[in-house]
Amino acid sequence: MSISRKLYSFPGGIHLPENKLQSLGLPIQSVPLPDKLILPLQQHIGAVAKAIVKAGDLVKKGQCLAQPQGFVSASFHAPTSGTIVEIAEHEIPHVSGLSGLCIVLQPDGEESWCELQPIADFNAAAPAELVEKIRQSGITGMGGAGFPTSVKLSPPANAKIETLIINAVECEPYITADDMLMREQAAGVIEGVLILTHILKNREAIIAIEDNKPNAITAMQHALTGLSEPHCIEIAIIPTRYPSGGEKQLIQNLTGKEVPSGKPPLHVGIVVQNTATTYAIHRAISHGEPLISRIVTLTGEALNKPGNYEALLGTPIEHLLQLAEIDNKKLSRLIMGGPMMGFALDSTELPIVKTTNCLLAANSAEYPEPTPANACIRCGACAEVCPASLLPQQLFWFSMGGELDKAEQYNLADCIECGACSYVCPSRIPLVQYYRATKGELAQRSADLKQSDHARDRFEFRESRLAREKAEKDAKRKARAAASAKAQAAKKAAAALAEKEGGAPATGGETDMVAAALARVEAKKAEAKKTEQKQDVESTTEQKEAVTESVEAPSKPQDPS
Amino acid sequence: MKLAKVTSPHLHGNNDTSQVMKLVILATLPGLIALVWFFGWGVLINLLWAWVVALGCEALVVKIRKRPLGYYLNDYSALVTATLIGLALPPLAPWWLTVVGVGFAIIIAKHLYGGLGSNPFNPAAVGYVVLLISFPVEMSSWLPARGVEGAITPGFLDSLKSIFPLFGNVGVDVITQATPLDQLKQRPGLTISEIWLPGSAFGRFAGVGWEWVNIGFLIGGLFLLFRKIIYWQIPVAMLGSLLLMSLIFWGGSGSEGHGSPLFHLLSGATMLCAFFIATDPVTAAASHRGRLIYGAGIGVLIYVIRVWGNYPDAVAFSVLLMNFCAPLIDHYVQPRTYGHSKNDHDKSGDS
Numbered sequence: 001m002s003i004s005r006k007l008y009s010f011p012g013g014i015h016l017p018e019n020k021l022q023s024l025g026l027p028i029q030s031v032p033l034p035d036k037l038i039l040p041l042q043q044h045i046g047a048v049a050k051a052i053v054k055a056g057d058l059v060k061k062g063q064c065l066a067q068p069q070g071f072v073s074a075s076f077h078a079p080t081s082g083t084i085v086e087i088a089e090h091e092i093p094h095v096s097g098l099s100g101l102c103i104v105l106q107p108d109g110e111e112s113w114c115e116l117q118p119i120a121d122f123n124a125a126a127p128a129e130l131v132e133k134i135r136q137s138g139i140t141g142m143g144g145a146g147f148p149t150s151v152k153l154s155p156p157a158n159a160k161i162e163t164l165i166i167n168a169v170e171c172e173p174y175i176t177a178d179d180m181l182m183r184e185q186a187a188g189v190i191e192g193v194l195i196l197t198h199i200l201k202n203r204e205a206i207i208a209i210e211d212n213k214p215n216a217i218t219a220m221q222h223a224l225t226g227l228s229e230p231h232c233i234e235i236a237i238i239p240t241r242y243p244s245g246g247e248k249q250l251i252q253n254l255t256g257k258e259v260p261s262g263k264p265p266l267h268v269g270i271v272v273q274n275t276a277t278t279y280a281i282h283r284a285i286s287h288g289e290p291l292i293s294r295i296v297t298l299t300g301e302a303l304n305k306p307g308n309y310e311a312l313l314g315t316p317i318e319h320l321l322q323l324a325e326i327d328n329k330k331l332s333r334l335i336m337g338g339p340m341m342g343f344a345l346d347s348t349e350l351p352i353v354k355t356t357n358c359l360l361a362a363n364s365a366e367y368p369e370p371t372p373a374n375a376c377i378r379c380g381a382c383a384e385v386c387p388a389s390l391l392p393q394q395l396f397w398f399s400m401g402g403e404l405d406k407a408e409q410y411n412l413a414d415c416i417e418c419g420a421c422s423y424v425c426p427s428r429i430p431l432v433q434y435y436r437a438t439k440g441e442l443a444q445r446s447a448d449l450k451q452s453d454h455a456r457d458r459f460e461f462r463e464s465r466l467a468r469e470k471a472e473k474d475a476k477r478k479a480r481a482a483a484s485a486k487a488q489a490a491k492k493a494a495a496a497l498a499e500k501e502g503g504a505p506a507t508g509g510e511t512d513m514v515a516a517a518l519a520r521v522e523a524k525k526a527e528a529k530k531t532e533q534k535q536d537v538e539s540t541t542e543q544k545e546a547v548t549e550s551v552e553a554p555s556k557p558q559d560p561s
Numbered sequence: 562m563k564l565a566k567v568t569s570p571h572l573h574g575n576n577d578t579s580q581v582m583k584l585v586i587l588a589t590l591p592g593l594i595a596l597v598w599f600f601g602w603g604v605l606i607n608l609l610w611a612w613v614v615a616l617g618c619e620a621l622v623v624k625i626r627k628r629p630l631g632y633y634l635n636d637y638s639a640l641v642t643a644t645l646i647g648l649a650l651p652p653l654a655p656w657w658l659t660v661v662g663v664g665f666a667i668i669i670a671k672h673l674y675g676g677l678g679s680n681p682f683n684p685a686a687v688g689y690v691v692l693l694i695s696f697p698v699e700m701s702s703w704l705p706a707r708g709v710e711g712a713i714t715p716g717f718l719d720s721l722k723s724i725f726p727l728f729g730n731v732g733v734d735v736i737t738q739a740t741p742l743d744q745l746k747q748r749p750g751l752t753i754s755e756i757w758l759p760g761s762a763f764g765r766f767a768g769v770g771w772e773w774v775n776i777g778f779l780i781g782g783l784f785l786l787f788r789k790i791i792y793w794q795i796p797v798a799m800l801g802s803l804l805l806m807s808l809i810f811w812g813g814s815g816s817e818g819h820g821s822p823l824f825h826l827l828s829g830a831t832m833l834c835a836f837f838i839a840t841d842p843v844t845a846a847a848s849h850r851g852r853l854i855y856g857a858g859i860g861v862l863i864y865v866i867r868v869w870g871n872y873p874d875a876v877a878f879s880v881l882l883m884n885f886c887a888p889l890i891d892h893y894v895q896p897r898t899y900g901h902s903k904n905d906h907d908k909s910g911d912s
Contacts, residue, residue, distance in 0.1 A: 011899075014574075016572065017572075095568075097566070173572065248899060248900065252899070258899055258900050259900055260900050260901075261898070261899075261900035261901050262900075263900075331564070332564070332565055333564060333565045333567065333571065334564050335569075335571055337569075339569070339570065339571040339572045340569060340570040340571070340572060341569050341570065342569055342571070343568065343569060344564065344565060344566050344567050344568070344569075344571070345564065346564050346566050347564070360571075362571070367565075367571050367572075369565065370567060370573075372632070374578045374579075374636055374677075375578075375636075375676065375677040375678035375679070376678045377578060377581075377638075377677065377678050377842055377843050378678065378842045378843050378845075378847060379578075379581065379842045380792065380842055380847055381576060383847065383848065383896075384792075387899070388898055388899040388900075389896045389897060389898050389899055390896075390898055391847055391848060391891075391895065391896065393847060394847060394891065410895070411898040411901065414898050414899060414900060414901070417569075418570075419569055419570030419572075422570050422573070423570055423572060423573060423574045424574050424576055425576065426576035426577050426578040426580070426581055427578045427678075428573065428577075430568065432568070432569065432570060433568045436568070
């Protein structure tokens with residue numbers, strides 16, 4: 001069944017030394033409880049989770065520790081039972097090297113579970129109920145960026161999902177976590193696919209595996225043929241070529257469709273889920289277990305016992321490295337993720353998070369210090385391998401020159417940072433590094449632009465409000481003036497009427513007094529004017545003297561300073 | 562324990578710019594052997610002298626620019642430029658001709674524009690054009706190829722002495738002769754069959770010797786294609802357009818004839834240009850379609866200048882003229898990015 005699927009292709013790509021055998025020698029190893037677990041509140045893309053426990057609390061295994069805040073966010077749970085030691089800033093495994101708020105849990109060794117609520121028959125459950133269960137189980141994408149899974153599974157009501165793709169490609173060298181998972185838990189992964197199909201009502205489900213994993217393919221095919229119920233699942237074996245596991249490349253490879261720039265795959269009726277995520281969904285629905293552990297590949301020349309380890313989230317890296325018998329003398333570079341897209345860590349105190357699929361402890365022979373780059377000779381090797389059909393040499397040129405508009409125009413935003421261009425560059429230019437920096441500048445610029453637009457809008461609104469208020473005030477004043485004029489006229493009319501009726505005005509004495517006061521004021525003013533003129537004359541003479549002095553000044557010997 | 566903080570990708574392939582340059586030089590070997598066979602040791606002496614001059618100029622400029630010397634000399638790019646000029650010079654070109662040409666190429670055309678990767682014009686083509694315009698007599702003093710009637714191919718010492726007169730006077734008089742391309746151009750009223758005689762400078766398909774020189778560079782070029790040092794678009798487009806032009810305007814073997822397509826493909830520096838000069842990535846167009854346009858432009862220009870222009874061969878001029886156009890081509894011919902419709906670039910370009 002798997003051979004029948006027509007494969008398309010994707011442009012570019014490279015063949016890399018695989019280095020996968022090293023970590024495939026042992027079955028998945030269990031990990032003894034570490035002294036403490038460090039759980040970052042942000043292990044996913046989206047809003048930071050909110051802690052719902054405090055220091056000193058006793059928690060059960062699987063108990064929720066932090067709740068999602070907002071739609072795009074994820075909760076997480078206690079990987080084991082124990083005591084909350086603190087909620088404090090701690091270094092987190094992030095490419096920025098920054099620290100973040102973490103819940104620190106001290107295991108009590110009991111491993112006592114909280115009460116679990118599995119959904120016995122998912123086929124009988126409403127999709128919305130299943131999605132909510134997945135959301136409450138804290139499941140996020142476990143292969144790449146860590147996007148909350150429930151969001152992907154909540155398409156708009158009018159969206160029609162044609163294809164569900166399970167990304168079991170694992171195209172990065174060294175990593176074998178998904179490979180081992182499929183070998184050992186094929187039935188669980190298939191069960192996860194069935195649950196997803198029930199939720200999404202997709203027409204077809206494709207499990208895509210690179211042809212360098214024959215054992216995983218056999219296991220999955222076996223599990224699939226063992227399925228008693230009718231299903232729409234097929235296994236597609238795709239040729240090994242990096243980055244065939246990139247979401248966009250995989251979609252293109254399997255369906256021939258391209259996801260429009262800046263849009264999610266949903267736009268073309270496709271949802272892509274990672275293998276480990278799919279398995280986690282099965283655990284959450286069929287066993288009620290939230291996401292508290294994952295399989296991590298520990299590999300690299302600095303380890304004596306490389307393999308795949310099922311580690312609790314929050315396990316310090318040091319704990320795992322010890323287990324894999326690290327030789328600290330050899331270790332020169334520690335990479336979280338694969339060698340093409342993973343990031344180097346500068347500490348072994350960091351914890352495992354939901355997206356940690358691999359720890360690569362490399363020695364300096366395997367990964368030597370980068371040599372200084374030569375000049376770009378525009379050979380175009382980068383453009384040949386770019387899976388997004390960009391012109392990397394031009395983008396590099398624009399990045400170097402700070403030409404942000406040009407970089408944007410040449411679609412820098414569509415770069416998936418797979419690193420194929422840097423890999424083939426004969427001048428060893430760290431191209432992706434330049435692109436990341438320029439992407440950052442572009443993001444900053446658009447944020448600044450947004451802010452200045454916002455400020456201008458506010459200013460303009462204020463101006464118009466003030467003008468409006470002034471106009472309103474003026475109108476009111478005019479109305480008042482008109483009203484008082486009217487009243488005055490009425491008064492005068494009334495007075496005239498009274499005069500006519502009663503002869504001499506009653507206020508005759510008062511007018512005399514006013515006239516006398518006015519005369520007094522006039523006299524005072526005249527006197528003041530006289531004295532003012534006198535002063536004026538004096539001040540003019542003073543000014544004249546000052547002028548003569550200043551004219552003479554230059555003839556005086558100048559100050560040497 | 563200090564852990565390296567390096568950004569991804571952490572892996573690197575084995576490609577290497579200096580390796581690329583070395584292979585390009587190596588690939589000129591078949592053509593070089595043919596040149597030496599037909600025109601004597603002067604070709605090799607020119608080449609080695611050009612190397613010395615190029616390294617000297619490169620070192621001088623790098624020193625003035627206060628850059629690390631070994632790092633720059635190790636990229637072999639100066640040697641590639643020197644090789645291309647050295648192969649294009651007449652076999653007994655006086656030593657100072659090489660100094661002027663290579664010096665201009667390295668110092669002015671390359672380093673004054675910012676060095677390797679930043680030069681808009683092909684340094685070798687610039688150096689050659691400067692010589693052609695400034696010293697037309699010296700630049701057109703080619704020897705008749707071995708096999709042409711009356712041709713004497715000078716030995717090593719004679720060649721050395723004619724290039725460097727310091728080593729003493731030349732023992733034998735060497736006869737110079739116009740190249741076949743030149744002879745085809747300067748034939749007052751004669752038909753092609755009238756000049757294409759046994760024992761003349763014309764051989765089976767093109768000039769005696771020249772056809773083999775071109776085949777030599779073709780073989781070297783195919784090696785570069787095979788090793789993926791160059792991409793097929795430029796040579797194929799260039800040779801294709803030259804073929805097309807010479808087919809359309811052939812005109813037979815009468816007095817109005819402009820030479821057969823095969824004559825044009827195997828004459829002068831056609832193959833050297835197609836695989837070694839036009840393919841210089843620094844000064845060429847970047848995208849696939851762009852390279853096709855760029856290569857085709859060079860082919861058309863070579864024919865136009867050869868047939869209706871003032872120069873018998875026009876490789877360097879054509880390359881330089883298309884160098885001017887490369888940024889323009891790159892602007893208008895961009896590949897369609899994943900997830901974009903075809904017109905995306907134009908829209909954003911206009912805004």
